[in-house]
Amino acid sequence: MSIDTAPSASATALDATSGAATRRDILRRLLMTLGPILVALVIAGCILLAVGVDPLAYYGYVLEKGLFSPLGIQQTLTRMAPLLFLAAGLIVAFRAGMWNLGGDGQFLLGAVTAAASAPVLVEIMPAWLALFCSFLIAMVVAVVWSLVPALLRAYQGVNEIITTLMMTFLGTSLANVLVKLAFRDPGTTVPQTRTLPVEDRLPRLFETTITSGLLLGLAAIIIVHLVMTRTAFGLKLRIVGANPRAAVHSGLGVPGLTVAVFAISAGLAGLAGAVDIIGVQGNVRADWNPAYGLAVIPAVFLARMNGFAAIGFVFLLSVLSIGGESAARRLDVPNHFTLVLVSIVLIVLALAEYFDHRFNQSRKA
Amino acid sequence: KSIAILTPEEGTDYGWNQQGIDAAKAAGKAAGVEVVVAQGLGYGDVRPTLRELASDGASLLIAHASGYNTSAPEIAKELKVPVAIVDTPNGLEKGLVADYTLSGHQGAYLAGRLAAKMSRSKSVGIVVSGEPPSWNSQSAAFAQGVKAENPDVKITYAVIGPAAYSDAAGGKRVTESVIASGADIIFGQGNGSSFGMLQAVETTKAADGGKVYFIDVIGDKSPIDKGFLLSSVVWNIEPVYAAMIADLKADTFGTKHYTIGLKDDSVKLLKTAAIPDNVWAEIQTLREDVISGKIKVDPVYDAAAVRALMTSVAQ
Amino acid sequence: MSNVSSSSAFKPDIVALEGVTKRFPGIVANDSVDLSIRPGEVHVLLGENGAGKSTLIGMLSGLQQPDEGRILVDGKPTPITSPRHALALGIGTVFQHMMLVPTLTVAENLLLGGPWWQRPRIEELAARVAEITSTLGITVKLHAKVSELSLGEQQQVEILRAMVRNSRLLILDESTSMLTPKGIEELGALMRRLVGQGLAIVFITHKLKEAAAFGDRISVLKLGRKVGEIPPERLRALDEQEIISEIVELMFGKQKDDPEAVERPTRTVRTEAVPLLQVAGLAVASTENAPGLTSISFDIRPGEILGIAGIDGNGQKQLAEALAGQRMATGGSVRLEGVAIETLSVGERRRHGLRYLTDDRLGEGTVGTFPVSINFFLKQIGAAPFWRHGVEQRSEIDRRAAELVREYDVRTPSLKTPVARLSGGNIQKVLLARELAEGAKVVIFNKPTYGLDLANTLASRQRIRDTAARGLAVLLISTDLEELLSMCDRIAVIANGALVGTVANADDARTKVGRLMIGLAA
């Protein structure tokens, strides 16, 4: 009895058009998130026990060093900035039913061009203008990079999973080539771009080490959320995502919208690269690839492409990565354990969402 | 008080990370300071770890990876904690930033001489998994050593691929190709992938049907050797760290470059049973010449220059 | 509740339902339904959209399990746990929605379900199919990909599949909706032959005449409950008109004559009026799985309903899409109020007053997961007052949506309900509301009553008549000749992508159109 709607492999089921959530709804959501995380911690704790590490001590450090110590929370918040931009870009793409899996390539190219341009520009113009221009350049480069998959999808119907994956392999190599051959800092033996002086980077918030990139990232994801849920443009994109044939039937310019989706999504990924470089790193080394996309993609799905929920999940990921690193060191667990922890958290959260959904269904019946 | 060392990978690689960690521990023990080890941090952003180690009271942060040489000085200035970084000779800052540009080029030169002496096929190979400066200088010096010993020995230089540090299969594949091109001694550099090179050497016969030998760098892999390890350019970083601690105490931190070399045995060639005693004796003589300056070995850090050198020496 | 079944049993039931109840979130789809299905009988199931017919079928074919009650097969209580189980019990179903794999050939679809390690035994199948088709009088292209077949052909394949599997009980859920009058007649004859061979058939339809003509026993569902059954003895005793009025009484609770036999109102179209829509020489290239159009020309005047008759798959959809701008025309002109619109986009044509009510409600007409309210405005996104400066005005949308729900009698739990959860008829009302909203000048209706129950069909037809009466030009595409005859001023016949003739809807229209459809001169 299944009705064959929405032929695109899009996450239609997730897009029941965000209605106004009631307070109880939010509370339940929160519970449905914290509960599973607790379960995941118990499971991961068993692994820790198996290798002879006290899980309570481990989690104590994760919480302390990732969340509750002033230093830890600052680090966590700083790490969020690029992740938020990436998440924002993925939300646009996924809501519109386009699998932009090329975020890492777009991110790196944005990072490299920002790193190449910012140190030059700050010398010839006011810092704020220079940084603005660097952001712009990073964005434009990422957008241009996404044009190939966008146009192929829009006008040739070539599946974008393949093209974006390949463009990300290409982009990673190209970023390296650029660092090594085009933008290399002549002053160092290590192949890397010139370094943007610390004082020219994005200002830090108040007296902390938190980058103001965090605010930009928050702004980006909230704007994206509002545009996707509250505006005509966002609705058009969601229609393209949920039922492309309905979009054609309704007179939407699907090819144009497709290109726009890719441009926005890639542009935000490029900005993610720029905000990481201009806000924190200062330069790009050859072979640098943090591959943030791999963790952000599932987070965006778990957030059901809701911007606010995505902020929460990105925060969680940051806490785990900052606190996990610290805890691993203190307890002499290899740092790789953090990967296992993140994996278990993702799986248990996905399971919890499923059981929550089931429960609701049976309650209504 | 305490010092901390940060490494990108686990300190169990019989190489760069392990040598750094072991040396820091030894130097700390000698000086009576506690050593905090933060390993397996990857090549991403280590600012959080640097800040945390500093806030935990470390009075010296050793950022033991060229990838950390932007972030560590920044944290040093931000928190007024001394850091030591690698591969950045012009980054010194008194009391804050010290550089130790480690280069085993002197040792690699000797390794080249050794290889040229011992190669039956008069053909040797250099396999690297990437081209960071410290490896480049060794590749170049090795080639110079080979040519100085015997200009007729052919050198084959091959890079596995981008970001191939963990590409053990690539290491094996490329090494096998290089052996097929005639080499019977492989000078190999590459973290995880160097185990693939070692495996290739162990499982592939040279053109004459005999053994292929492997010359390693930085660490000492003899505990896991199966009889194919000819030598290694072993680095001992302990004197560097010891000097840093001393300078820290003497308030002269950040005023000098720390290096390693043949002179104090902080770079030395590993003697294995595979090296005949007469050859070893010749190498020891050459070692004296390098120390005394009779033989000059200049480090070449730039990848393009290394490649240029290879082509020019190959013809 | 009437239940006469037990008294007159000659043969034991193949399948019987006892007090079967099935609930879905927020709805009781079947409410303790009793049903007995006997060999040698065509058991017709009737009921409005959403009455629970397909749900009942779903339980018989193993797709769903009853929440309460039990199913007896050959008198033994047998939970039907899966479609495979149902097939093994000899229950073959032709579902309401197409159940063929479009990328496989007909033969491969027919073979689907065999032991996994085997080679598909095409030769064996071909022999078996030849045997069956010769008795049925149909032909199938065994080696054609299903995606290349017309909907009618696909339906034949599905019926054939149930036959190939040696079903004892054949279930046909709205299988006539895609067939031509001739095809329906043939299917009826086929059903007679099959029950003659001792099969049992369950036949679901919305057309009361078919029920009266083909049924041996008729059960009527309403809101999930069985509200009545007409046993064979009684059916044989009544003539068609009597049967229909009895059914209507069961379904709607009031006496009424054949509700479909509506007098064609004599509307007067001013023949001298300037045509609203002028189509000249319209051509569309054929594609892999769709016929093209060649030199289509017609005019429609204000207040006029032009019908397009023809066997399904002869270019009706292409015509509609080419007019609406969804399909590229390769030649010809389309003028709306004298303005050439053939180069305009879908949206621009709509702004000029052209409306297209698609026949594919879920596939392209709506976004199933979006709320009912938004689906009313899919074609007006960004327009005031529902959006201001691109920002959604939720209260404005809800206010207007509530109005439309009331005006068009859309039965929906709420404005927020995802539209796919509505029944087909109610989805159709949403589409009607959307297309007939302010600014319409020319409206194309493509099979507007396909799959709708009687009440919804009548309501939709009245809407269309009202539309024309308001002075709009209407193009009505339908495969249902009765529908066209009851509504149109003129009827054009389409065959192989070309209009083969146009007749005025006078007394002799039926024969003229019929002759055109089978390739004779009018």
Place this chain on the structure above:
Amino acid sequence: MTGLFSEVFLSALLFGAVTAAIPLLLAGLGEQISEKAGVLNIGIEGMMLAGAYLGFVGAFYSGSLWLGFLTGAAGGAAVALVMALLCVRIGLNQIVIGIALTLGLEGLTALLHHFQFSRSYPRLPAADATVIPLLSDIPVIGPAFFKHHLIAYLAVALVFGMGYLYRRTQLGLNLQAAGDKPAALDVAGIDVIRTRTIAVLATGTLAGLGGAYLANVGAGLFIPFITNGAGFLGIVLAMLARGRPVWVLFGALLFGVCLSLTTAMQVAGINIPTDVIQMLPFLAVMIMLVLFGRRASLPAALGIPYERGAR
């Protein structure tokens, strides 16, 4: 140049290309099965890692490569079982679970390696090759293509086996139906969930085998992150192949040849950064897509969990 490129060297390069291609081939063939059946298996990198680790462990402790391939395949299948339970049985999001499994296996195998092998770095002896008589005597080609471990030939034979399976067996029809119109398969009496589960398990088995080949034959040892993105390449290969196993073979060989080309050019002294050469296969494919870009023929239900009777 001729001196540089001796016969032995050329055949070693080609041999290396084939050795590098086999894991990609197995991964691509595996992914193809899942995708045909409508499951987008993003977790294949994790399955390969599990296969690489367990394959190595099996071969190392038993001393038998064949046992290693067995344990490797079983390891991949075990991860696939988790994926099948979560994504096929209960319909969780395939991308979330796929990525989570990849991350988890990366961490887990690195962790196990740390505790188990990080002091000893054990290595296997050379894999014994099955030499094909006559063919292996052909100059250059012979040693390059006809002196591999038996499992490599089996992998290539599998290409044709899969082709036969897809086009000539009921199971092939079932797989295609499960990807294109699962409901139709269901009402034909074939359990969609079971069909997809089988497909995912087959994917895991092949990916695990590919990982084991990579570790045991390709590298002769296991180190963390050894697969280095081979699984993602497998996904790309499977999608580009549009359901045709032969194209996976061609694609895998193209990538393998490009890797060897890197070495060849360096040895020839052609001074191009390895990054540029690595871009070649992707560039070639992208250019082909731009020039001949055809509608992708991915299964209609790819990525959509099947639930009987859902609407």
